[in-house]
Amino acid sequence: MSANEEARAIRRRSWRDIDLRAVAPFAALILLLIVGALVNPNFIGITNLANVATRSAFIAIIAVGATFVISSGDLDLSVGSMVAFVASLMILFMNSGVIADPALMLTAAIAFTIVAGAACGLANGLITTVGKIEPFIATLGTMGIYRGLTTWLSQGGAITLREPALQEMYRPAYFGYILGVPVPIVVILAVTAVAAFILYRTRYGRHVVAVGSNSDVARYSGIPVNRVRTIAFVIQGLCVAIAVLLYVPRLGSTSATTGILWELQAITAVVVGGTALKGGAGRVWGTICGAFILELVGNIMLLSNFISEYLIGAIQGAIIIIAMLVQRSLVRKS
Amino acid sequence: MNSQIVEDGATVLSARRIAKSFNGVQVLFSVDFDLRAGEIHALMGENGAGKSTLVKILSGFEQPTSGEILLDGKPVKLPPNGAAEALGIVIIHQEFNLAEHLTVTESLFLGREVTRYGVLNRKFMRAETRRVLDLLGSHVDENALISSLAIADKQMVEIAKAISRDARIIFMDEPTAVLSREETNYLFRQVRKLRDKGTSFVFVSHKLDEVMELTDRVTVLRDGQWIKTSPTAILDGEAIAQLMVGRELSKLFPAKSEPNVDEEITLSVTGLSTGYVHDATFDIRKGEILGFSGLIGSGRTELMEAVAGLRHRASGEVVIHGQSVTSGDAHAVNRSGLAYMTKDRKSKGLLLNSRMTANLTLQSLDKHGKLGYLSPASEAAALEKARRRFDIRVRDGNVVAGRMSGGNQQKLLLAKVMETEPDIIIIDEPTRGIDVGTKQQIYHFISALARDGRSIIVVSSEMPEVIGLCTRVAVMREGRIVGMLEGDEINEQEIMRYAAGLKKKAAA
Numbered sequence: 001m002s003a004n005e006e007a008r009a010i011r012r013r014s015w016r017d018i019d020l021r022a023v024a025p026f027a028a029l030i031l032l033l034i035v036g037a038l039v040n041p042n043f044i045g046i047t048n049l050a051n052v053a054t055r056s057a058f059i060a061i062i063a064v065g066a067t068f069v070i071s072s073g074d075l076d077l078s079v080g081s082m083v084a085f086v087a088s089l090m091i092l093f094m095n096s097g098v099i100a101d102p103a104l105m106l107t108a109a110i111a112f113t114i115v116a117g118a119a120c121g122l123a124n125g126l127i128t129t130v131g132k133i134e135p136f137i138a139t140l141g142t143m144g145i146y147r148g149l150t151t152w153l154s155q156g157g158a159i160t161l162r163e164p165a166l167q168e169m170y171r172p173a174y175f176g177y178i179l180g181v182p183v184p185i186v187v188i189l190a191v192t193a194v195a196a197f198i199l200y201r202t203r204y205g206r207h208v209v210a211v212g213s214n215s216d217v218a219r220y221s222g223i224p225v226n227r228v229r230t231i232a233f234v235i236q237g238l239c240v241a242i243a244v245l246l247y248v249p250r251l252g253s254t255s256a257t258t259g260i261l262w263e264l265q266a267i268t269a270v271v272v273g274g275t276a277l278k279g280g281a282g283r284v285w286g287t288i289c290g291a292f293i294l295e296l297v298g299n300i301m302l303l304s305n306f307i308s309e310y311l312i313g314a315i316q317g318a319i320i321i322i323a324m325l326v327q328r329s330l331v332r333k334s
Numbered sequence: 335m336n337s338q339i340v341e342d343g344a345t346v347l348s349a350r351r352i353a354k355s356f357n358g359v360q361v362l363f364s365v366d367f368d369l370r371a372g373e374i375h376a377l378m379g380e381n382g383a384g385k386s387t388l389v390k391i392l393s394g395f396e397q398p399t400s401g402e403i404l405l406d407g408k409p410v411k412l413p414p415n416g417a418a419e420a421l422g423i424v425i426i427h428q429e430f431n432l433a434e435h436l437t438v439t440e441s442l443f444l445g446r447e448v449t450r451y452g453v454l455n456r457k458f459m460r461a462e463t464r465r466v467l468d469l470l471g472s473h474v475d476e477n478a479l480i481s482s483l484a485i486a487d488k489q490m491v492e493i494a495k496a497i498s499r500d501a502r503i504i505f506m507d508e509p510t511a512v513l514s515r516e517e518t519n520y521l522f523r524q525v526r527k528l529r530d531k532g533t534s535f536v537f538v539s540h541k542l543d544e545v546m547e548l549t550d551r552v553t554v555l556r557d558g559q560w561i562k563t564s565p566t567a568i569l570d571g572e573a574i575a576q577l578m579v580g581r582e583l584s585k586l587f588p589a590k591s592e593p594n595v596d597e598e599i600t601l602s603v604t605g606l607s608t609g610y611v612h613d614a615t616f617d618i619r620k621g622e623i624l625g626f627s628g629l630i631g632s633g634r635t636e637l638m639e640a641v642a643g644l645r646h647r648a649s650g651e652v653v654i655h656g657q658s659v660t661s662g663d664a665h666a667v668n669r670s671g672l673a674y675m676t677k678d679r680k681s682k683g684l685l686l687n688s689r690m691t692a693n694l695t696l697q698s699l700d701k702h703g704k705l706g707y708l709s710p711a712s713e714a715a716a717l718e719k720a721r722r723r724f725d726i727r728v729r730d731g732n733v734v735a736g737r738m739s740g741g742n743q744q745k746l747l748l749a750k751v752m753e754t755e756p757d758i759i760i761i762d763e764p765t766r767g768i769d770v771g772t773k774q775q776i777y778h779f780i781s782a783l784a785r786d787g788r789s790i791i792v793v794s795s796e797m798p799e800v801i802g803l804c805t806r807v808a809v810m811r812e813g814r815i816v817g818m819l820e821g822d823e824i825n826e827q828e829i830m831r832y833a834a835g836l837k838k839k840a841a842a
Contacts, residue, residue, distance in 0.1 A: 201707060201708055202706040202707055202708060203699040203700070203703070203706045203707075203708060204706055206692065206695075206696065206699055206708065207699075209685075209688070209692070210685055210688075210692075210696055213685045213687055213688060214681065214682075214685055214686070216681055216682045217681070217682055217683060217684060217685050217696075218696075219644065219664070219682075220644060220664075220674070220676050220682045220683065221696045221697040221750075222664045222665045222668045222697055223696070224665065280685075280687060281687070
């Protein structure tokens with residue numbers, strides 16, 4: 001084979017090399033945008049799309065954390081309850097009035113929230129790894145615990161941020177703009193970029209994928225498997241905390257029903273984004289795409305008149321099943 | 335009636351010009367095979383000669399790429415996944431196919447439970463199980479849990495299962511690998527009894543003496559080709575070995591070089607015990623290749639995993655370069671310069687869905703960047719170097735490990751382990767399931783590493799490998815090191831004597 005032919009062969013191969021699983025979610029997103037534009041001309045407007053992206057922020061950020069947990073071969077069902085719990089803690093902290101100065105109070109509250117989220121994630125991680133309990137069961141347990149604690153803290157009602165000065169100061173964290181872009185979108189992009197860097201460009205990221213791909217291989221390669229898994233849960237907790245930091249200024253209150261079924265949406269976003277549920281392949285940007293798809297579907301249903309918006313849950317459920325079927329058929333082909 | 339059948343029994347199962355390839359790699363070339371009624375037919379060959387593939391094809395677990403299979407003289411397409419049992423063809427696997435939580439009776443009738451009015455007829459099934467076990471002369475309790483049985487008894491249950499399904503043809507893949515001599519004798523008696531009743535056996539084994547003792551005919555395969563079929567009686571062990579190897583062993587292995595006796599002792603293990611391994615003591619010098627031989631299940635891997643920190647040890651000490659290492663700390667052992675290369679490359683060695691680079695650097699990511707950041711350029715350079723050094727031949731550098739040939743996978747695994755720059759390397763089964771050419775390469779790599787001053791432990795079930803490579807050989811049996819051979823003592827007979835328990839080391 002001459003050098004020329006060889007070069008051509010390589011080029012041809014690189015075309016075939018494109019991983020359909022990585023491309024599929026983005027293709028689906030483009031398809032949805034086209035469908036949306038056909039349904040309602042207002043849909044494709046920048047205002048509407050920015051709105052959709054802003055609303056997808058909570059699920060998107062949580063799902064980025066879930067990408068780590070799922071890539072390492074685990075699962076976290078407690079994220080929805082964790083949002084409610086951490087948000088309650090944050091508001092109660094701000095209501096406690098231990099710090100008089102609003103700016104200082106807000107800074108302390110943010111730090112407190114991040115620590116609380118990380119602690120919740122750490123608890124999940126330790127229960128699964130040190131306690132050697134299936135992640136499904138472990139986080140099913142903490143899901144009940146976090147939800148129950150929230151209900152107890154709120155006494156079944158709502159917890160509302162009382163201090164008007166704090167509210168005013170904190171509002172832009174959700175409603176503000178940075179360089180003309182809504183803050184939540186900036187946060188999504190920042191979180192995702194950091195996460196992608198960690199997953200694809202660091203030792204820890206490589207370890208996550210190795211553990212999720214085959215924990216025996218990881219162990220025989222001298223990787224501290226349990227530490228890697230635990231840290232993935234902590235990252236999930238941090239992502240939940242960041243989502244809470246955006247959630248609280250939006251309504252200024254939480255209740256026992258905050259974040260219900262968010263775990264389902266987060267897992268759906270991860271799977272739709274092309275991450276294998278059995279671990280071993282994480283796709284952070286795909287996850288964001290998945291979260292956006294979920295929100296877009298809801299948006300299209302609202303803007304169109306032929307499907308009741310009460311069916312959103314059913315449609316989202318159907319999406320996860322379709323995504324799995326598509327993933328599997330793509331794997332077979334390759 | 336028996337010898338009559340052996341002499342002129344009708345052919346029950348035959349293979350005509352069977353060929354098989356996996357992913358473009360041909361493993362069987364136009365192989366012919368005949369099995370007569372009421373004979374015990376040995377199928378012999380080195381690892382990778384194609385025995386297992388032929389057995390799988392003849393029992394329906396694999397379909398041949400070309401060629402045909404005749405059952406009672408008529409061409410058949412054997413149904414897959416064990417459905418050939420309905421035709422009377424049963425395979426008894428090396429790893430048993432028994433559910434540990436079932437009783438003997440439940441195992442025997444698994445999948446074809448006898449019912450009366452839709453309710454399990456347990457009384458009948460128990461009686462039938464007893465009948466079959468009595469037929470075999472086995473004293474296994476039909477109500478015992480499989481998990482409570484000794485290995486030989488499990489084997490017996492497998493055979494009973496085969497008989498209760500009216501098997502006419504039974505494939506046994508290394509049935510004696512895990513049996514003691516007594517258990518083996520017992521098994522052979524039952525097999526002969528069944529043979530005399532007209533059942534045909536295909537006996538896959540590496541043990542020449544057993545083949546000589548038990549079988550009526552022998553078929554030898556080498557590198558996927560049929561070499562010879564002959565009555566066992568007219569061959570001797572030497573002749574069979576010659577047929578199996580068919581080439582000068584000396585060329586396969588590089589020349590041995592004895593290490594200097596006053597070289598530094600790099601690794602020393604004293605009184606190491608785990609659940610199974612008992613009081614293992616050995617050491618190795620710089621530049622030495624130490625072999626570990628023994629039967630499957632003699633505790634070699636468990637011992638090495640304990641040394642490598644992949645398994646906790648109950649007692650004993652491991653000293654690397656004069657430093658004692660804590661039990662069960664694989665990372666620390668790794669850092670002090672010892673690397674363990676697993677025999678199980680597919681489930682413990684390589685990430686089959688990842689590319690070569692990710693696999694190569696997994697154990698040594700520290701080298702490729704600061705503060706956890708990985709430099710793609712540095713990783714790519716490492717891969718380029720490893721591909722040249724270990725001659726990893728793939729057409730596409732982005733191929734995932736699972737799609738590479740066994741030989742290339744093994745080279746990649748070796749390269750991965752060497753990336754940690756160890757000076758003590760434990761290689762467990764260095765050439766399992768790879769072709770002869772690659773084997774030879776790997777032997778040369780090992781020899782070159784030793785000449786560079788590294789200490790190498792080769793754990794192998796292939797005796798020629800241990801004999802051809804090592805200057806000292808430890809033999810293990812039932813969790814203990816029973817012999818340490820040097821120089822001329824390193825030969826097949828001597829190793830086998832220790833491995834089979836005929837000889838024990840003098841108090842050392």
